[in-house]
Amino acid sequence: MRALLAGAITAMLLAAATMSARAADEPLKVCLDEDVPPLSAHHRGKPDSGFDVVLAQTIADRLGRPLKIQWFESKLDEDSSPALEANALLSDGRCALVGGYALTKDSLVVPGVKTAKLPDFDGATRDDRRRRIPVGVLMPSQPYIYSPMTIVLGPKAKDRKITDIGDLAGLRLAIESGTLGDAILMTYEKGKLIDDITHLVPGRSDLLGELERDAFDATLLDLRRFDAHRAAHPDTKITASGYYYPIGANRGYVALETDEALLDAVNKVLSDLQSTGKLAELGRASGLTYLPPREPAILGDVWLKILNR
Incomplete structure (x- = not known):
């Protein structure tokens, strides 16, 4: 009887070990946007790059699994939904x-539809491209950035102190229509800046290029975009003001x-990487202005916050 029991236990341990080995062999599959440098970038003829690329590789290494990145392209149009994608x-x-x-309350709600493209x-x-996928419920990781x-200031306004x-x-302000920055500038103190604002069409205009050519004095945009411009144009004449709008979002992972x-x-x-300073190190090495996560971990209704300021 003891021999049979010992044999059964041994078989169970061997099965568990086999399953564990198989799990270790399975790639950690991470989806990343192909065109949001310096977070992540994937272009033909160039090596993959970005903070999220090296972070995913670091996490896969810590988990003892190979990494497989699934690159995707997120369209910026009225019909797209990053959460559903x-x-x-x-x-x-x-x-x-x-x-x-982006860890926001709106991006983590239970889907109101059963399928998504x-x-x-x-x-x-x-x-x-034709299929519709039955969707589940998203759950976030802790934030990591x-x-x-x-x-961002143009050449003539580079010495302007912004608090x-x-x-x-x-100042001559340029902003992309329909963006969060547009809402912030247009609603500031009930329209105080409206007469100074020129609207550009997203995707059809080169916002930072216009600033570079001294067509405008300042704009408000994601810090990531300025980091990407600075990396692509080391001799840039536009400068960071050092001012960060007080309403921002943490970024992290989502899974089902x-x-x-x-x-x-x-x-x-992620907790270990944060506590040892490794996240900041990876950010700097990727050309990113790394800022650690802030409370609240998940941003609430951003539009109400802007309108109430």
Whole structure:
């Protein structure tokens, strides 16, 4: 009897070891946007790069798993929904984690629809572009970086001290229509800056290029975009004001709520990387102005916050 019991235990241990080995061999699949440098970038003929790329590799290494990145393209149009696109990628098994995800209350609500379309992704077929995917519920990791908006100054305004949005009065302001920055500037003190603002069309105008050419004095945009411009133009004449708009969002990973065990493991790695200063080190090495996560971890209704300021 004892021999039979010992044999059964040995078999169970061997099976568990085999399953563990298989899990270690399975790639950690992470979905990343292909064109948001210096967070992540994937372009033909160039090596993959960005903070989220090296972070994903670091996490995979800590978990003892190979990394597989699924690149996707997020369209900036009225019909797109980053939350549903991320959900569709996860629900279709394209990845287990979506990185660089803005952690806001709106982006983490239970979907109001049962299915969603996949975004364009590397390797997508014609059928993939037509399919609708039954979606699940998203669950966030702990945040790993804070992404604020910042004021960037043109050559003639480089010495202007900016401590608040009101310090922009009298400058030639450029902003992309329909963006968060547009809402902030247009509603500041009930329209105080409206006469100074020129609107540009997103995707059709080169906002920072216009600032570089001294067509405007200042703009308000994601800090990431200025980092990317500075990396691409080391001799740039536009400068960071050092001012960060007080309402910003943390970024982290999202997974389906059924992958809670994976998120727990990822959170343990992120906590260690944060406490040892490794996250800041990876950010600097990627050309990113790294700012640690801030409270609240998940941003609430940003529009109400802006309108009430």
